[in-house]
Amino acid sequence: MIGRLNHRGLTPLLLALLVSAEVNAQGRGGAAPPSSPRQAAPTDLTGQWVAVISEDWRWRMVTPSKGDFPSIPLNLKGQELAEAWDPAKDEAAGEQCKAYGAPGVMRGPTRLRVSWLDDTTLKLETDYGMQTRLFRFGAGSPPAGPRTWQGVSRAEWVMTGTGRDGRRFGYMKSVTTNLRPGYLRKNGVPYSANAVFTELWDVHVEPNGTRYLVITNTVDDPTYLQSPWITALHFTAERDNSTWDPTPCDARF
């Protein structure tokens, strides 16, 4: 129920609640409430993050064989398409970025750079495939346009509490739609244009200062999946930005 309430994209309401909580916490005459999603952020997602490929290594670090798709609840139609994967055909069609759409690239061996584009838009860049995704906060209409690899991502902060020291807790929830059909896995495991990609973004800070970004993902795609594909990814924060190494899409490796 709590989760469902949080799934509504009611950013203004959340902000209002946040403002209310802030006022209550600060008492009369406290600091001004946050005026934008950027100010309201309960957790800091910005910075450079590197994927730690400690799970599904054989499917994420290298391109697996055609038909190697354990873990993904493909339906028959999805399996048939995966078994028909032909990277040469993708290259000829100029679609070598099919494995770099939002649900695919996030599982890749990539670094992420997250920054605020403006007060209501968070920008995510990947060096793997050189993709850019924008997370738009607020209830406005999504920008019209053709489907893209990164789709349209709506975002909201979900507040989960306030500490006695005034520290606020929460996470980002994003929902990405309007995706151009692509691959969940490099070897042609498909998702369709109907796919809805939901991500819950948490940051955990260890006592030694190490920061982990953990993203709980759900890919809903009734076209090719029997059930939602649910996974969790983890990244660690990097202080050294020199490791950023943009590489273009590659349909084969």
Add this chain to the structure above:
Amino acid sequence: MRRTVLGFGLRALGFGLWGLGFGLCAAPAMAQTELTGTYMPVMHEDYIERGPGSFLGDFTGMPLTDEGRAKALLYTSNLPSLYERQCLAQSAGVFQYRPVAFRIWKEFDLDGRVIAWVLGGDHLRGDIRVWMDGRPHPSINAQHVEGGFATGVWEGDTLTARLTHLKMAWIRRGVGIPASDLTTITLHVTRRGDLLTVTSIQEDPYYLTEPHVVSRVYQLAPRATDQTRQACNTANEIPTLEDTGEVPHYFPGRNPEEDYMVRTFNLPKEAAMGYAETLYPEYRKKLKGLYTPPAACSERAPGYCCGWIERQGLPGGAPNLTCNDGGFADLGPRGRRRTSSER
């Protein structure tokens, strides 16, 4: 060794102070979440490893020390079949690699305050009892148990637990990757609706060069029966070992599966041997030119790779999407699936 034990002691002390500090200063006033329930693993990651079991010699995704790698390569899957090893508890962190549900419940003190959250229910491991009352971690000389000694705090709606005093155990299932009794584990347990995300961060001064991080998703299963810990009974699993006094193992450098991943998946040997550098994007670039994908699964022997597996006849598999999963279920060979027109 002295430095390592000292390090463990300092870490345990640090965890204790961390818990105490959080308890006194930063405990969230209104951030806790109800975690009670039974959770089924969502097996959409590391399926082979969590279901039918790892390939021998597959240490991919692990940051092993040379000592850890050497010890893992001594392992044979006959080893846990010895009478005296059949009922050994598994690592507190191994539930992240098991295909079974687990249960979370809370315990109260006499005043009705939550004194501990408990993760338990799997008959092969001890409960993880996460003390929430700010008590310190015990002396380094205190007993080590299957579930370790854990203290926790709420960070928003995430329960964060630090585990020390764990027993020596294998980190992953079936491949012999070791953890020492000086290992520590941090758990971040976050429930969002029916989904529970558990991130485990395991450190080990002997066998890991850096923390081993795993993040898994579980799903609340309110209709599941309670997961009980049944008594473990031993049985003669390998008659040829009976009364021989032998401890199954491979000698150093003699493990015939050491290059299994090379033979089967065309990976360079070092890629599967658990070097930390293999966990990061740079390594993919290193593999370029060295790796070519093996032939398509349909052209390989049954059992090479499987699609979505129909789990023991339970709902979840699509028609005809069965394969030989290595014995996890009696499904028969994968074979060539009939196309729509053939049907």
